[in-house]
Amino acid sequence: MMTATALPGMASAGITPPAAPREIRRRLARSMRVREMVTAAAIVLSTSALLSAEEQVQGWVQSWVPGVLRLPADAEVLSDREIGSSVRMFSIATAEEPDALMTEWRTALEDGAYDIYKSESAALNGAIEFSGEGVSNAKIAVSPARDDGRTVIEFDATLR
Numbered sequence: 001m002m003t004a005t006a007l008p009g010m011a012s013a014g015i016t017p018p019a020a021p022r023e024i025r026r027r028l029a030r031s032m033r034v035r036e037m038v039t040a041a042a043i044v045l046s047t048s049a050l051l052s053a054e055e056q057v058q059g060w061v062q063s064w065v066p067g068v069l070r071l072p073a074d075a076e077v078l079s080d081r082e083i084g085s086s087v088r089m090f091s092i093a094t095a096e097e098p099d100a101l102m103t104e105w106r107t108a109l110e111d112g113a114y115d116i117y118k119s120e121s122a123a124l125n126g127a128i129e130f131s132g133e134g135v136s137n138a139k140i141a142v143s144p145a146r147d148d149g150r151t152v153i154e155f156d157a158t159l160r
Contacts, residue, residue, distance in 0.1 A: 062088055064134055064159055068112035069105050072096045078152065086136075086159045091143075093150040098142045101153075102126055105140060136160050 060071055061080050072094040080090040094101070106128050110116055114132035127141040138157035145151050 062090055062155070062157075064088055064138075064157055065155065066109060066112055066114060066132065066135075068108040068114075070108070072101065076150070088157045088159060089155065091152055091154040093146065093152050095150050098151045098153065099126065102128060102140070102142065134160055 060069070061077050072092070074096070075092045075094050078091045078093055082088055106116060109128065109130050109132070112132070114130045114135075117129040117131075117137075119129060125141060127139055129137065129139045131137050136158045138155065141154050141156075143152040143154060
């Protein structure tokens with residue numbers, strides 16, 4: 001009986017004999033371990049990215065936002081745009097009561113020496129328009145609630 005390694009003429013012809021079933025199982029097991037390691041690495045990296053993203057939401061995504069404004073703990077950043085060197089726009093979603101949050105922010109801005117504009121349009125839609133340290137003008141406005149009940153709050157600013 002001849003085995004795969006003992007086939008005549010294969011070695012002299014430079015032909016590698018076919019792998020025995022045991023070797024095939026070993027190679028398959030090794031490739032499965034590599035796939036498992038790659039999958040585990042992908043899971044670890046994606047989890048790290050998610051945790052990093054969560055850490056970023058702990059503070060404002062824009063450096064221009066006055067430090068006197070508290071970011072809601074459940075804030076979800078929906079958009080974040082920079083237009084040119086001075087226009088900034090972003091929006092968040094939160095389950096916090098929008099009227100209470102806007103009142104808190106208005107008071108914090110006033111106490112923080114920001115100028116609050118009392119325009120008729122801002123008063124009608126509950127928006128806050130302000131200027132101050134590094135900000136020529138900015139507006140915080142509440143949009144209608146989403147289907148999931150969370151409120152969208154939009155921030156627009158022109159920086160100095």
